[in-house]
Amino acid sequence: xxxxxxxxxxxxxxxxxxxxxxxxxxxxxxxxxxxxxxxxxxxxxxxxxxxxxxxxxxxxxxxxxxxxxxxx
Ligand SMILES: [Zn+2]
Numbered sequence: 001x002x003x004x005x006x007x008x009x010x011x012x013x014x015x016x017x018x019x020x021x022x023x024x025x026x027x028x029x030x031x032x033x034x035x036x037x038x039x040x041x042x043x044x045x046x047x048x049x050x051x052x053x054x055x056x057x058x059x060x061x062x063x064x065x066x067x068x069x070x071x072x
Pocket of ligand 1: 050
């Protein structure tokens with residue numbers, strides 16, 4: 001009977017240890033990646049080329065409103 005109790009205690013300890021490791025893994029894996037601060041996000045207005053009507057970042061258009069290919 002004493003040996004049976006020892007086995008039961010060992011099994012209980014094993015189960016508790018397994019639950020702890022699984023819970024720890026779940027908490028570390030379910031943590032979402034740190035979201036980017038909205039201030040760090042960079043948005044650039046888009047503009048349309050006057051000739052080929054391709055949308056490009058407004059800074060990449062020439063003064064006449066043409067893309068690099070059309071202004072050549
Ligand atoms: Zn163009």
